[in-house]
Amino acid sequence: MTGYRKQLTFCVLILFVLLCKSAQAEPTNGPLRICPDNPRYFADADVKAILLVGSHVWYNLVDMGAQDPPKPFDYEAYLDWMGKYDHNFMRMWAWEMVKWDTQGNNPKIRNNITEFHVYPHPWQRTGPGKALDGKPKFDLAKFEPEYFQRLTDRVDLARKRGIYVSVMLFEGWAMQRVEDGWKSHPFHPENNINGVNGDLNRDGKGLEVHELLVDAVTEIQKAYIRKVVDTVNRFDNVLYEISNENHPESTQWQYAMIRYIREYEKGKFTQHPIGMTFQFRGGANKDLFESPADWISPNPEGGYRDNPPANDGKKVIITDTDHLWGIGGNRAWVWKSVTRGLNPIFMDPYDGIVLGKRFDPNFEPIRHSMGYALGFAQRMDLNKCKPAATGYCLSNPGRQYLAYQPTAGDPVKLKLSSREYSFEWFDPGSGKTITSGKIRGDEKKETTFSNPV
Incomplete structure (x- = not known):
């Protein structure tokens, strides 16, 4: 059984089209x-x-x-x-x-x-x-x-x-x-x-x-x-x-x-x-x-x-x-x-x-x-989602991305197409979205999402 450390870890969700909320059972x-x-x-x-x-x-x-x-x-x-x-x-x-x-x-x-x-x-x-x-x-x-x-x-x-x-x-x-x-x-x-x-x-x-x-x-x-x-x-x-x-x-x-x-x-x-x-x-x-x-x-x-x-x-x-x-x-x-x-x-x-x-x-x-x-x-179209070749990211390219950053404080860098995205930073420790907003991607370079903590 592994030990547990008290640290913040983050999952970032970037959605071009925000789909329906999680369904009830x-x-x-x-x-x-x-x-x-x-x-x-x-x-x-x-x-x-x-x-x-x-x-x-x-x-x-x-x-x-x-x-x-x-x-x-x-x-x-x-x-x-x-x-x-x-x-x-x-x-x-x-x-x-x-x-x-x-x-x-x-x-x-x-x-x-x-x-x-x-x-x-x-x-x-x-x-x-x-x-x-x-x-x-x-x-x-x-x-x-x-x-x-x-x-x-x-x-x-x-x-x-x-x-x-x-x-x-x-x-x-x-x-x-x-x-x-x-x-x-x-x-x-x-x-x-x-x-x-x-x-x-x-x-x-x-x-x-x-x-x-x-x-x-x-x-x-x-x-x-x-x-x-x-x-x-x-x-x-x-x-x-x-x-x-x-x-x-x-x-x-x-x-x-x-x-x-x-x-x-x-x-x-x-x-x-x-x-x-x-x-x-x-x-x-x-x-x-x-x-x-x-x-x-x-x-x-x-x-x-x-x-x-x-x-x-x-x-x-x-x-x-x-x-x-x-x-x-x-x-x-x-x-x-x-x-x-x-x-x-x-x-x-x-x-x-x-x-x-x-x-x-x-x-x-x-x-x-x-x-x-x-x-x-x-909330994602899993039919079209694939894991990235590197890092912890599941994406429907150009539309939806779910990325995990296991190191507290480190940013997430993604290669996005040139369009506007809605994003959320989610803390799995508290179960809460700690910040959200909009950002425009640039297909010519990586887009950096700064860790909010």
């Missing part, structure tokens, strides 16, 4: 498609490019808690909270284990309680016989109605609030990092009545369930994917994510699952974007860019943490603090990412039930800046 207008004019972004049903920003938490679909069963998560309060910051995107987390032991996490963010029960799960626990946790074994041929009804309800509630939802299908981090985590997985042979064993090499990890090595497992996964797609296909605010932070050897499995969803949705009313995210540990961004995914979330290589590269439009990039810090980040990262053509999202400890502090005020600058950035993006 309205139902989503999907389904999303890669924007044909600007493939750095997704476009809505009106082919208008949109910026995606938002906070996500591990238990916004399943409940997690020290008690068994865990206390139900107040999802509507979470949506209210997202609305307070003007966020429009979340990752909706899947969890494959019946328990999460957080001792595998950074000790700086762990709480006194480290073992958390997870509920509900995609499959029914019918028995006969007891699983390793003392409850009835899973029947992997029978889906749990409560799980999929909850998925339906929560995607729909988000839709009504104008929030796009990336439905996570699988989760791979815990199988690598949670000690004895395999013992709490439904595909452990002692946890199901179907004779399924995903631990082909018997190393006690079960990573093979995400490697196309066990045919019975792959068929169960495909049936589960079909059930998820059938459940949420009608919603226009859906995206898919194959897996959170799976191991590098899962690459071909993830590619196969992307293709499987795409082929299955061809016969459906709606088709949705599919994403592939950072592979832990040792994954390479190259595998993400070469994937058949519509969108990706990279790891820190290439500067995505401190000096993000400009997006060239080969993929929609949803850059996520989860894959860059775990829990961490800062305000500057948000603005650098936005002005480089990326969509920044935040892994939020939220109420601190599992990890981190309850509503940690250190992260308020990130939460607010994502909403501020969305407000500016809604």
